[in-house]
Structure formats: C-alpha cells, structure tokens
Amino acid sequence: MNKQSKNTQRTHRKLDGRKSEGEKLSPIALRLLQITDVLGQVLKFNYPADAVLSKWFREHRQLGGRDRGEVAEAVFDVLRHLRRYRQYAESGVGAANRRLAILGLVATLGESTVSAVIEVDEKEWLERVLKIDNDTLNPAIRFSVPEWLFTELSKQENASALMNALNAKAPLDIRVNPLKGNREEVLATLEKQEPKLAMNPTPWSPFGIRFVDKPALNRWSLFEKGVIEVQDEGSQLLCMLVSPRRSDMVIDFCAGAGGKTLLLGAMMRSQGRLYAFDVSGARLAKAKPRIARSGLSNVTCIQLNNENDVHVKRLAGKAQRVLVDAPCSGMGTLRRNPDLKWRQTPEDLVELRELQTRILNSAARCVAPGGRLIYSTCSLLPQENEEQIHAFLAKHPDFVLIPFEQVLGDRNPGLHSDDGMLHLRPDVHGTDGFFAAVLERQS
Numbered sequence: 001m002n003k004q005s006k007n008t009q010r011t012h013r014k015l016d017g018r019k020s021e022g023e024k025l026s027p028i029a030l031r032l033l034q035i036t037d038v039l040g041q042v043l044k045f046n047y048p049a050d051a052v053l054s055k056w057f058r059e060h061r062q063l064g065g066r067d068r069g070e071v072a073e074a075v076f077d078v079l080r081h082l083r084r085y086r087q088y089a090e091s092g093v094g095a096a097n098r099r100l101a102i103l104g105l106v107a108t109l110g111e112s113t114v115s116a117v118i119e120v121d122e123k124e125w126l127e128r129v130l131k132i133d134n135d136t137l138n139p140a141i142r143f144s145v146p147e148w149l150f151t152e153l154s155k156q157e158n159a160s161a162l163m164n165a166l167n168a169k170a171p172l173d174i175r176v177n178p179l180k181g182n183r184e185e186v187l188a189t190l191e192k193q194e195p196k197l198a199m200n201p202t203p204w205s206p207f208g209i210r211f212v213d214k215p216a217l218n219r220w221s222l223f224e225k226g227v228i229e230v231q232d233e234g235s236q237l238l239c240m241l242v243s244p245r246r247s248d249m250v251i252d253f254c255a256g257a258g259g260k261t262l263l264l265g266a267m268m269r270s271q272g273r274l275y276a277f278d279v280s281g282a283r284l285a286k287a288k289p290r291i292a293r294s295g296l297s298n299v300t301c302i303q304l305n306n307e308n309d310v311h312v313k314r315l316a317g318k319a320q321r322v323l324v325d326a327p328c329s330g331m332g333t334l335r336r337n338p339d340l341k342w343r344q345t346p347e348d349l350v351e352l353r354e355l356q357t358r359i360l361n362s363a364a365r366c367v368a369p370g371g372r373l374i375y376s377t378c379s380l381l382p383q384e385n386e387e388q389i390h391a392f393l394a395k396h397p398d399f400v401l402i403p404f405e406q407v408l409g410d411r412n413p414g415l416h417s418d419d420g421m422l423h424l425r426p427d428v429h430g431t432d433g434f435f436a437a438v439l440e441r442q443s
Helices: 003-015 027-042 049-059 065-080 082-089 096-109 111-115 120-130 147-153 159-166 183-193 233-242 259-267 281-294 310-314 346-364 386-395 404-411
Strands: 172-176 199-201 208-211 228-230 249-252 273-278 299-303 319-325 367-377 399-402 422-424 434-441
Touching (some): 027 096, 027 111, 049 065, 082 096, 096 120, 147 159, 228 259, 233 367, 233 434
Parallel strands (some): 319 367
Antiparallel strands (some): 172 228, 399 434, 422 434
C-alpha cells in the first residue's frame, strides 16, 4: 500500500471517530476533524459550497441530522468571515484549515466547548485572537469581503450596516400556495403542529411566513401536498410586481427551478398560459415535480438553446407579462451563499452584464403592446441593476419605466424608492438583496 493510500485510510478512521491506535475521539474533537476535512474541499472554490457539502454528506451517511447541521453551520460561518479568520489564522501554528475550523466551530458551539478538546498552543492562540477588537481591523478585512466588492458596496448608503447584514445568518422564508390555502390558516396549523418553532408572517409579502430556525420542512405534510414552498420574501414581492391576470400569456424567461413560476401560476389561478423558459434542462427538471405538487395545470416548460431560440421568435409580441429574473452575481444572497463573494470576480461581472443585456433585449421582443417587462436580479450592484435599465430604455424608446409603487397600488405595504425601482436590502427589509424594475411597452 502506498503512502497516499495509508494517509487516506488514516483520515477516514479519524472521521469515523477512531484514532489509529483505537482510542475513541470525543464528539467535539471528531466534529473539528470533520469540519477541517470539508473546508479542505470547499475552499478550493471549484464548485458551489452547498454542492460540495451535499457530496461530502453522501460520503458520510453515518452522520445524523444534528451532526450535519453543526458541520454545515460551521463551514458557512467560515465562508462568511473567511478573510478575517485567515488573518487570525496567520498567527497560529499547524494546518491553517484546522484553525479556520476551530473559529467556525466556536461560532457554532461556543468557545468553552471547543477549548476543551484542542491542544494547549491552539487554546492560547484562540484566546489571543478572540480578544482582538474587530474595529481596529482594515474595514475590508473586518467585513470579510474581497477588495473589489468592498469598493462597490462602500458606495451604497449605510454601507457598514449592509455589509454586517450580509455576514449574518439568513432566516428561512416559506410561501403559502394561494391555490391551496391562505397564510392565516397555514400559520395557525403550523403553530399547532410545531409549537417550539418561532414563526411570524413576513412584513412585506402577504404570502410569506418566516422562521428563525431551519426546520426539515420537506418532511411536513403541508410541503408534500404543495401547500407551502421555500421562497425568500423578496422573490415573493417580485411576483407581485409581475401582477399577472388570469387570462394573460406570461413568460418566466429565466425560470430555473421554478420558484417564481409556481407563485405566478397560483396568482393566475392556474388559468391563462404560463411558459417557464430556461437554458438548463437540469434546472427545469427540478421544477416539474414542484409544479405537479402545486396543482398547477397552466405551465409549459421549455428548454431554450440560447436567448434567441426559435420559441422566443414564435412568441414575439404576444405576451402580456415577461419576467426576466436575470443570471447575476448573487451579491444580494451572501447570507445564504457566502462562497459567492470568493468565487466571483470583476471579470465575471463584466460577462454577466453582457449576458443580462442580451437576455433583456431578447425577452423584450416577446412583450405585446401595452404589456410589461419585469427585470430583476438578486444583486446589490448598480452595474447589474439601475445601469442595465437606463441602458435598455435609451435603446428602446417604446418602453417606459412604471414606478413599482404604482404597480403594487393598495397592495404596497409601505415600500418606497426615489427612482421608481424596487431595491431590497437585508439590513433594511430583512430580505435578500433584490432589485426589480417594471417596464411597459407603449401601445
């Protein structure tokens, strides 16, 4: 057996809770090993962190739900604070990923719990770095963002509050299916079934319920019956901006796994025609069981070859509503996907802007006279948001911006902006970072 194979076997023995000489590891010491192992794969940034974690969990099926939760929470804490943690780790000894794992587990389980299982020199290092006043750090390190992103976010109002919020854990939002229930009834049912769970109606969307914790709701009968779905409140508000009528032809141009398609279809009471477009067959395949579970019968899923597919040409000038939830940097979702800030680059942003422009121009062709084009991203960056809208309107004089407050009308729960476009932020609204603009084609 070669040296690499022996090292691999030794690692697996440790992750199973056995030292090479047969001594049993404590649960916390074992957890530290597991987190260190996962970080070694996640921090390569070859794939999304949640995909790497899912694969690692499949390879370690002996872990229970609580074990998986602690590993995932610690890994995502490291990703949120990676730049600051790496600066702390520079002063220690041994493997850097282990020191990162220690910091992530401390944030998850507490300092005293972790200190009880680490070496003396690690304990001394931990006590030292935990005494550091974060306010003395370089701001980009304190908020743990790459320089390019710090420059961009610093331009925004109350930038410190925004960056702090992006490093916080996100709550879990669900959305009630209007075809199968209303929020008050579902909330009453859940409070009776899950009395220990803290839950509240979302403040902006009439369909949403927010949980502080993250229950395994995919096992709930309400989920299995299609009464509830996971969906951030900001995404729910976006569907309200589309505001489809029952008789409309509606196109969800970048439907993905169908989250917004489901709510649009329910708002249409499963009438009219609703097309779910996407270039990814795999994403649309995930949408189909969700559509079936929801009870919708007015949805047609179509995989496009590109933004100029023949299906787009056939629907030119025919749709009353076209939603473009464009591919974007995802910088508004860092609470849920903190690895994005380390995986995205300024060069990626340039490519995304070009793609967004092409998609927006193509989708506009489908809008009927008097119809509306709704553009949105889950980004906070103006290059992907307001700048795209201004550039589009300059080239398409037949479209005009309709203030979102006017679209929502008496359904507006108090949202307002100075430019007529919807801007949502985690520190202000409690949602992910979202942007949306409603454009109407003149008759």
